[in-house]
Amino acid sequence: xxxxxxxxxxxxxxxxxxxxxxxxxxxxxxxxxxxxxxxxxxxxxxxxxxxxxxxxxxxxxxxxxxxxxxxxxxxxxxxxxxxxxxxxxxxxxxxxxxxxxxxxxxxxxxxxxxxxxxxxxxxxxxxxxxxxxxxxxxxxxxxxxxxxxxxxxxxxxxxxxxxxxxxxxxxxxxxxxxxxxxxxxxxxxxxxxxxxxxxxxxxxxxxxxxxxxxxxxxxxxxxxxxxxxxxxxxxxxxxxxxxxxxxxxxxxxxxxxxxxxxxxxxxxxxxxxxxxxxxxxxxxxxxxxxxxxxxxxxxxxxxxxxxxxxxxxxxxxxxxxxxxxxxxxxxxxxxxxxxxxxxxxxxxxxxxxxxxxxxxxxxxxxxxxxxxxxxxxxxxxxxxxxxxxxxxxxxxxxxxxxxxxxxxxxxxxxxxxxxxxxxxxxxxxxxxxxxxxxxxxxxxxxxxxxxxxxxxxxxxxxxxxxxxxxxxxxxxxxxxxxxxxxxxxxxxxxxxxxxxxxxxxxxxxxxxxxxxxxxxxxxxxxxxxxxxxxxxxxxxxxxxxxxxxxxxxxxxxxxxxxxxxxxxxxxxxxxxxxxxxxxxxxxxxxxxxxxxxxxxxxxxxxxxxxxxxxx
Numbered sequence: 001x002x003x004x005x006x007x008x009x010x011x012x013x014x015x016x017x018x019x020x021x022x023x024x025x026x027x028x029x030x031x032x033x034x035x036x037x038x039x040x041x042x043x044x045x046x047x048x049x050x051x052x053x054x055x056x057x058x059x060x061x062x063x064x065x066x067x068x069x070x071x072x073x074x075x076x077x078x079x080x081x082x083x084x085x086x087x088x089x090x091x092x093x094x095x096x097x098x099x100x101x102x103x104x105x106x107x108x109x110x111x112x113x114x115x116x117x118x119x120x121x122x123x124x125x126x127x128x129x130x131x132x133x134x135x136x137x138x139x140x141x142x143x144x145x146x147x148x149x150x151x152x153x154x155x156x157x158x159x160x161x162x163x164x165x166x167x168x169x170x171x172x173x174x175x176x177x178x179x180x181x182x183x184x185x186x187x188x189x190x191x192x193x194x195x196x197x198x199x200x201x202x203x204x205x206x207x208x209x210x211x212x213x214x215x216x217x218x219x220x221x222x223x224x225x226x227x228x229x230x231x232x233x234x235x236x237x238x239x240x241x242x243x244x245x246x247x248x249x250x251x252x253x254x255x256x257x258x259x260x261x262x263x264x265x266x267x268x269x270x271x272x273x274x275x276x277x278x279x280x281x282x283x284x285x286x287x288x289x290x291x292x293x294x295x296x297x298x299x300x301x302x303x304x305x306x307x308x309x310x311x312x313x314x315x316x317x318x319x320x321x322x323x324x325x326x327x328x329x330x331x332x333x334x335x336x337x338x339x340x341x342x343x344x345x346x347x348x349x350x351x352x353x354x355x356x357x358x359x360x361x362x363x364x365x366x367x368x369x370x371x372x373x374x375x376x377x378x379x380x381x382x383x384x385x386x387x388x389x390x391x392x393x394x395x396x397x398x399x400x401x402x403x404x405x406x407x408x409x410x411x412x413x414x415x416x417x418x419x420x421x422x423x424x425x426x427x428x429x430x431x432x433x434x435x436x437x438x439x440x441x442x443x444x445x446x447x448x449x450x451x452x453x454x455x456x457x458x459x460x461x462x463x464x465x466x467x468x469x470x471x472x473x474x475x476x477x478x479x480x481x482x483x484x485x486x487x488x489x490x491x492x493x494x495x496x497x498x499x500x501x502x503x504x505x506x507x508x509x510x511x512x513x514x515x516x517x518x519x520x521x522x523x524x525x526x527x528x529x530x531x532x533x534x535x536x537x538x539x540x541x542x543x544x545x546x547x548x549x550x551x552x553x554x555x556x557x558x559x560x561x562x563x564x565x566x567x568x569x570x571x572x573x574x575x576x577x578x579x580x581x582x583x584x585x586x587x588x589x590x591x592x593x594x595x596x597x598x599x600x601x602x603x604x605x606x607x608x609x610x611x612x613x614x615x
Contacts, residue, residue, distance in 0.1 A: 112136075112160050126138065126140040136610065159611075162611050172603055220245055221251075228252075234333075238381075239268065255315070262304045263336065264301070265278065265315055266278075267299045274297065276298060280314070282313040315333070317329075386467050405477060406445060406446070416473050418461070420444040423457050423459070482512045482565075483510070483567055484510050484511070485508065491573070495576070504542045505541045509536065510536050515534065519531045549575065
């Protein structure tokens, strides 16, 4: 009779090394069976549940179809059940197709999908997965070829595949955006024609551009404010151009009348809606006029200075019409020679004298100036028109060494688009539109420095090529402060795609006096640290190359000052492609890279051979 007794450790005899694996093998096999059982039980239960739902829906559909003819209201319910039943049938068919495939392959799908989806990071974006027998086709996009190579190496070292091969790598023009990682599941179909479903790509957040400076238009005339302080007007000089703005605007001017001489003060070229009233006073004399003659709203006053002294004459012009920024008129003072009319005696029975009517000249008073420029003084404004056909206007003005000047067109008539070119001392400066595109303002402005004494000549043409006496504009010249930049152009050098943005570049801004300036920027990949400033100042400029294609890129930054002056700073940068080669790792096979392939955002296809679970 055998009795139980405690185990004596001294009597314990260990198993031989070769017997341990023999005893553990059944345990490993049972663990494999248990794993497969756990995998297929949910699939079996799901298929069984879908089958029960199909039977229940068919049972509900039969009486509805029977009662459909007698009960029209049952039609919507039957249609809804039919749609649901069709969808359930499709799901059941898909599950029935997947179950035998999974049973036959005996693949550890959890580990396989974990290895595949680990590559869905900042450098890889998976777009499709197709199965054909024991092979999977992995489709995706990558930031560059190196990312594809690294991903293939990661798949191989995972130990889940017998073989990994890069089938193709193709460059694409669209930039690579980092996706949000989402696990990608295979199309479990026995055939090799499974259709891949592209995953949505992440949307790149646009960079907020710096605000574009819009200049505030100057609506008053150049002589404001002269309501309380009269501005000088010179005898015999070209007419001053005024407007009645803002409401109840009063314009005042003053000039010196020489002893005993006679002068005429008049308004002319009244815009529609303007009705001038002219008041002239000196010493204790006061003269006024509303309409110079019947049929006109312009005004005119003739005066004679005292015979023994010079006097200062005050001129006041008010409006009996409407007010607005477009309510313009001309004011001029000229010296005239008074004449005493001599009575004429007409002989009796003499035939009447026929005086021919003069031909009306529709050109502006400064013509002809197509070849020889007519003079314009600094601070003066002249009215010109583009008439006759092919007309262009030239004006000349004296400039002094070391000073800066601006010539400006304004108050353009309908169909007028001025372009101004200034020539002086062997140099030329040109401008078509000083305002931003889309503003509807076609006026021009040229600012330039004079490096010697002399006469600068400005040529003004109509880009629209419309010619008529109504195609009018105003041209004016004035001395202005000047702005300079150093350096005059910026080159960010050569950068490679994928690299960080180049270092910021700085520009030193100086002025002949403290000047307020603002930045105009129409180049999307350029930005500045500030958009306004006062000289002297430093402007920092940054280039964003993240969205730039390979090649040479040109842009510009504009600095604006003195209302209409502009300084252009050209900017260039060269973007080169990434240069890399595809290395090989272990048993991973790679296709040769075509010589013409640009290394940039790529689409790839990787083929892997599944490794079945060992029994």
